[in-house]
Amino acid sequence: MGLPFNRTPEGRIDQRRFGGHTRNHGEAAVRRSCYAADRTGHMILQTLYQNCIKEGVEFFNEFYVLDIILNEDSGEPVAAGAVAYELATGEIHVFRAKSVVFATGGYGKVWKTTSNAHTLTGDGMGIIWRNGLPLEDMEFYQFHPTGLAGLGVLLTEGARGEGGILRNASGERFMERYAPTIKDLAPRDMVARAMVQEVREGRGAGPNKDYVYLDLTHLPAEQVESKLPDITEFSRTYLGVDPITELVPVFPTAHYAMGGVPTNVDTEVLRDNEHVVPGLYAAGEVACVSVHGANRLGTNSLLDINVFGRRAGIEAAEYANSVEHAELPDDPQGATIALVERLRSASGSERTAVLRKDMQDTMDMNAQVYRTEATLKQALSDVQELKARYANVSIQDRGTRYNTDLIEAIELGFLLDLAEVTVVSALERKESRGGHAREDYPNRDDVNFMRHTMAYKSEDVSGEDYVRLDYKPVTMTRYEPMERKY
Numbered sequence: 513m514g515l516p517f518n519r520t521p522e523g524r525i526d527q528r529r530f531g532g533h534t535r536n537h538g539e540a541a542v543r544r545s546c547y548a549a550d551r552t553g554h555m556i557l558q559t560l561y562q563n564c565i566k567e568g569v570e571f572f573n574e575f576y577v578l579d580i581i582l583n584e585d586s587g588e589p590v591a592a593g594a595v596a597y598e599l600a601t602g603e604i605h606v607f608r609a610k611s612v613v614f615a616t617g618g619y620g621k622v623w624k625t626t627s628n629a630h631t632l633t634g635d636g637m638g639i640i641w642r643n644g645l646p647l648e649d650m651e652f653y654q655f656h657p658t659g660l661a662g663l664g665v666l667l668t669e670g671a672r673g674e675g676g677i678l679r680n681a682s683g684e685r686f687m688e689r690y691a692p693t694i695k696d697l698a699p700r701d702m703v704a705r706a707m708v709q710e711v712r713e714g715r716g717a718g719p720n721k722d723y724v725y726l727d728l729t730h731l732p733a734e735q736v737e738s739k740l741p742d743i744t745e746f747s748r749t750y751l752g753v754d755p756i757t758e759l760v761p762v763f764p765t766a767h768y769a770m771g772g773v774p775t776n777v778d779t780e781v782l783r784d785n786e787h788v789v790p791g792l793y794a795a796g797e798v799a800c801v802s803v804h805g806a807n808r809l810g811t812n813s814l815l816d817i818n819v820f821g822r823r824a825g826i827e828a829a830e831y832a833n834s835v836e837h838a839e840l841p842d843d844p845q846g847a848t849i850a851l852v853e854r855l856r857s858a859s860g861s862e863r864t865a866v867l868r869k870d871m872q873d874t875m876d877m878n879a880q881v882y883r884t885e886a887t888l889k890q891a892l893s894d895v896q897e898l899k900a901r902y903a904n905v906s907i908q909d910r911g912t913r914y915n916t917d918l919i920e921a922i923e924l925g926f927l928l929d930l931a932e933v934t935v936v937s938a939l940e941r942k943e944s945r946g947g948h949a950r951e952d953y954p955n956r957d958d959v960n961f962m963r964h965t966m967a968y969k970s971e972d973v974s975g976e977d978y979v980r981l982d983y984k985p986v987t988m989t990r991y992e993p994m995e996r997k998y
């Protein structure tokens with residue numbers, strides 16, 4: 513398709529080291545990651561977009577999908593379309609469709625310190641959730657080790673792949689103690705925990721001793737400038753630090769959802785452990801095919817979106833060619849109009865920005881790299897209180913054109929739902945596995961927890977919503993899960 517990968521002098525696609533990419537289960541780091549400088553994902557996006565233009569794909573830009581339409585005539589849900597809000601006009605549109613593919617990405621904005629863009633508010637997962645479909649393994653959220661301290665802006669793992677080293681305040685290469693074989697290239701969950709540990713034990717750097725350093729100063733300036741141009745620029749722009757000559761302050765940042773909308777390997781969305789919703793597909797970070805287990809290795813999301821994005825397209829097209837349109841239910845946009853109108857006319861005293869900040873603060877404080885029963889209970893009670901306050905939220909812009917005030921309020925609703933599901937799922941997983949580290953249950957417990965969490969939105973006897981947890985067996989294939997040793 514024409515993606516400009518970095519090349520070797522011989523003209524072959526170059527490969528670099530990345531975290532957790534090893535041979536023989538941790539024996540030594542290997543060069544397995546194809547890359548385009550430090551912007552591989554960006555290049556994939558540009559290449560796909562250009563090809564879509566070439567193929568005449570029609571985009572509905574700045575249309576926000578706020579609901580799916582399901583036909584339940586047969587007693588089981590079947591996809592019938594989607595409902596979208598047009599930002600430019602405030603109009604609500606119904607898209608009747610035989611197949612619907614969700615590719616709406618992750619929900620990193622639940623946390624304050626995140627690498628994720630402002631758009632990553634989990635709308636897709638939230639819509640699925642509100643329609644009574646499950647979310648899988650939401651407790652498994654990845655914190656990338658090297659966010660710019662205090663900001664969360666991502667410095668790619670490729671920096672350590674190129675030879676970058678993490679150091680504590682006294683200049684020690686501390687990863688030698690935590691992962692003696694592959695050191696700074698241990699998987700992200702391990703490196704993130706080591707960094708937090710260094711700070712907790714007083715070896716953090718800076719005036720508040722609350723970060724560690726990424727050291728690139730021993731690498732040739734030419735290598736840093738050419739292979740890591742974006743992160744070099746980010747460090748200079750956002751922290752005023754030049755990685756060629758100075759140590760860069762870094763700390764873990766909320767990065768990637770291993771959990772999400774459960775699908776089978778053909779990207780069909782599951783409504784329970786066994787049954788799919790015909791015509792409904794999900795691919796990419798919004799989905800949980802569970803190819804990453806409890807901890808994704810760097811580079812594998814881009815692999816995932818290419819493999820499963822392609823599969824979703826093929827499956828959705830084949831399905832659409834084989835069926836008639838499902839009937840639309842009466843008033844398919846009714847719930848969306850009610851949501852928008854309620855917010856547009858609300859006069860409550862709560863503000864979106866305040867509630868969002870409080871949610872992000874408690875999630876950063878209580879449901880981050882390390883969790884305990886007490887911190888998770890605190891996060892749950894905070895999030896539930898915020899949900900109650902959200903019922904009283906109002907917006908200042910009541911107009912119909914480019915009403916981002918309204919969109920942000922809607923997105924906050926999705927974020928609060930997902931924060932609650934994440935915390936409830938994390939509370940019940942009383943073990944540590946991959947990205948989910950419980951200080952009160954530090955070991956992996958295969959006897960009780962070698963299973964996927966399936967969360968469902970349910971109602972108790974008094975009509976109150978609550979998160980009901982169920983579980984799904986793990987499918988074992990040729991690879992026998994084993995303890996990771998580096």
Ligand SMILES: Cc1cc2nc3c(=O)[nH]c(=O)nc-3n(C[C@H](O)[C@H](O)[C@H](O)COP(=O)(O)OP(=O)(O)OC[C@H]3O[C@@H](n4cnc5c(N)ncnc54)[C@H](O)[C@@H]3O)c2cc1C
Binds near residue numbers: 553
């Ligand atoms: C800074 C950064 C660097 C990364 N680097 C790497 C890397 O080197 N290697 C790797 O494997 N992974 C990397 N990742 C992870 C990877 O980029 C993401 O997991 C991946 O881009 C997810 O792709 P996606 O297509 O599922 O979703 P996204 O690329 O997030 O796209 C989702 C799209 O859906 C849109 N959307 C959301 N809600 C709605 C709605 N309601 N209506 C309409 N549209 C909506 C969003 O605006 C967005 O355009 C990185 C992530 C970040 C944040």
